[in-house]
Amino acid sequence: MTDPNGGREGRRFSDEELQDLVASTDSGARDPLNRNVALLISGLALLWSLFQLWIAQPQLWFGQYLPVMNSSQTRPIHLTFALLLAFMAYPALKSSPRHHIPILDWGLALTAGGTAFYIFWFSDTLAMTARSGLPTQAQVIVGAIGLLCLLEASRRALGPALTIVGSLFILYGYMGQGWLIPDLIAHEGISFTGLMNALWLDTAGVFGIPLGVSTAFVFLFVLFGSLLDKAGAGNYFIKLAFAGLGHLRGGPAKAAVVGSAMTGLISGSSIANVVTTGTFTIPLMKRVGFTSEQAGSVEVASSVNGQIMPPVMGAAAFLMVEFIGISYLEVIKHAFIPAVISYIALIYIVHLEALKKDMPALGEAKSFTGMLVKFFIGFAVAGAGFTVLIYAVGALRAAAPALTGPVMMTVLGAVYLWLVAIAARRPDLEVDDPNAKEIKLPTVGEVYATGLHYVLPIVVLVWFLMVERQSPAKSAFYATSLMLFIIITQRPLKALFRGQGAQLLAEFKGGFDDLIAGLIAGARNMIGIGVATAAAGIIVAIVTKTPIGTELAGLVEQLSGGILILMLVFVGLFSLILGMGLPTTANYIVVSSLMASVVVTLGAQEGLIVPLIAAHLFVFYFGIMADVTPPVGLASFAAAAVSGGDPIRTGFTAFFYSLRTVALPFLFIFNPALILYGVDLGTWAGIGQAVFIFVIATFAMLLFAAATQGYFLAKSRLYESAALLLVAFTLFVPNVWLDMVQPPFRDVPPAGFEEAVAAAQEGDRLRLLIEWPDFNSGDMTSTTLVMQIEGAGSAAERIDASGLLLYPEDDVVRLDEPMFGTDTAERLSDFDFYADTPVQLAAVQVPVNQMPAQIFFFPALLLLGLVILLQRRRQTKPAF
Structure with missing residues (x-):
């Protein structure tokens, strides 16, 4: 059957089916006929909301009369409510009963809630045993049962995606190596006791930062x-x-x-x-x-x-x-x-x-x-x-x-x-x-x-x-x-x-x-x-305890052949795949844990300094595109259920409409000013700069939309769309053209490093190209480190403040392990400073005064004017 507009007509859902669709994904599709059971579910939900309001109010006058709980106590209670309600509100399968709760689900709800509440009730005991590295056998059993229940609750509430990903990460953490695990990320494996301790009993796994954010902020x-x-x-x-x-x-x-x-x-x-x-x-x-x-x-x-x-x-x-x-x-x-x-x-x-x-x-x-x-x-x-x-x-x-x-x-x-x-x-x-x-x-x-x-x-x-x-x-x-x-x-x-x-x-x-x-x-x-943030904590814990977090950059680099734009495309695709079937919160936790540091690391290796916030926004944008893109595209399937259209065609059309969301991450990676990075909104000059950036970016995005839609003042020809894309790109990232014409840095030999530091003005940024032997291959690899010049002291004082320890040896400047507690020490934490081949300063790049990048707006606007002249001849209706 076809609709009058030419789209292939699918089955349109009724209002009841649509509400059931939302309930199935957001609040649970179970609706018990037994009034006492329905009241129990509603009562638990009401009690959860009141609990969250209680723990949020210690700053008010009556807060002094109520006990205050710390995060190691509030997070387990938060998860207890989430698990109890997950098994009571979400049926196990589509064919499972929706008007009553089976005995198995009652048992799972009590077991899951009990394992989470155990962490609250025995928090003092856990601090003396498991969190000190001495978990008891009973604690390990509770942790194992809790993890299994959490994964099942995740499957019910969110679909199979997060459960599968979480299970694979647990297996990877336990096994460490095998024929399915590349040598690049292989490790010795974590013992079963150590794994249960890290994932359930400790404060950095299931009960770590993601669940803490859900407890403290998201619920409210x-x-x-x-x-x-x-x-x-x-x-x-x-x-x-x-x-x-x-x-x-x-x-x-x-x-x-x-x-x-x-x-x-x-x-x-x-x-x-x-x-x-x-x-x-x-x-x-x-x-x-x-x-x-x-x-x-x-x-x-x-x-x-x-x-x-x-x-x-x-x-x-x-x-x-x-x-x-x-x-x-x-x-x-x-x-x-x-x-x-x-x-x-x-x-x-x-x-x-x-x-x-x-x-x-x-x-x-x-x-x-x-x-x-x-x-x-x-x-x-x-x-x-x-x-x-x-x-x-x-x-x-x-x-x-x-x-x-x-x-x-x-x-x-x-x-x-x-x-x-x-x-x-x-x-x-x-x-x-x-x-x-x-x-x-x-x-x-x-x-x-x-x-x-x-x-x-x-x-x-x-x-x-x-x-x-x-x-x-x-x-x-x-x-x-x-x-x-x-x-x-x-x-x-x-x-x-x-x-x-x-x-x-x-x-x-x-x-x-x-x-x-x-x-x-x-x-x-x-x-x-609540369930998603807890389950995503599994991935965060495994990433921090295994090499996958640090070595994934090497895998992406191998796949891309060292070409920066290809690296970003692969990171975007990985984020898209990792985000399939996940709700936004879990989606961001997974993709940022795995891919955000990859963007920063690979950018630094290619001489592109990517702010960490830009990397996180990059992977976040691509992760949420999984809600649009087939074959998963949950939002596209929901829209097709409303419209009666074909879900796959709806997904592809929505992806085409969302091309601007795909392009934006690449643009602010190459021009962080688009996310107001480095713009001080506390001054009138900064506000003026922000307004200018907003106006130019809006204009550029409208031209990008016109180019991708093939219509501006009239239907665009191919070369006109290409010209509009070129104009939009220039308005978004004029610095790319400027850097081709006038390099932003001049190279200084390593031996001249101290002179460059002494001559730099306060607030300048020197770029240091550092080479070191790769842990796995032994080949020399490189990265770029930014040194912020602070204070008006001597070169030696400025270098000491940065934490760098440099030792000139003939024409080579060797780096020793940076001073503990400095930003430099954190950035170079993965370097092997005790290998036979030393870590060394390969080059110093000093910023030079460039002409304004906005000068490239003029040829771009001239090109836009030419497109307007060409299309005005064919225009038959007003543009607005």
């Missing part, structure tokens, strides 16, 4: 999103997107992109995002001329992009804080521009599709340019208002610091009451039927006032993160606390403002029911993430 953000959704913010954001964009050419698709970006704040799951927004947007996209596959693909591309959008980034943002050792604000700063320009480009791609097919608007057509002008005016006004608020609070804090807190609370309460009063003047938003015969799109004026109070918790979250510089956990707790208050009070307050005093008690009860439902839904949405 997922709970915050769940409460926002229960309060009605999800429908509000979708309606707002359609009110602003639905009237444009191809408007439903544009609204799908923006709606998915906004619901990305609420949903940490690309699949839930696809189904939540897609059930409304996909039928409307098909109405205006998109095929089933195209409509599903737009929803997939925009929903998966929600995972790269700050502030949550599918929980990867919090993991980056721990893995890289930078602040949360730094992660947001680096991730912001790529995510935003990616969304802008997707809107433009949708616009080009609408132009190519001459799609109509829904209702009275409006101007795309006019919408952009209104958006930027609104953005500027909001930014100006936020800036005024920052200065006002600063002045109040300076004048009366003791009154700042109470005054801010009073103002926040007054603003909330005012916004709810405004919302009460309009009817509550209803969920529209996208299949209705006539679609009446709302206007922004009708929608925006009905949910402005939903923005307050988001403002509070941003305020504490960006202005108060509080931790993500503390910021999320304050925002969630406000959300708890809003969800309870908004309904009775609306009734009061509407003069419906008789319904006050019923509305208050309804708000309390919404609160309980939100707490339960938040916990159930965390089951998969």
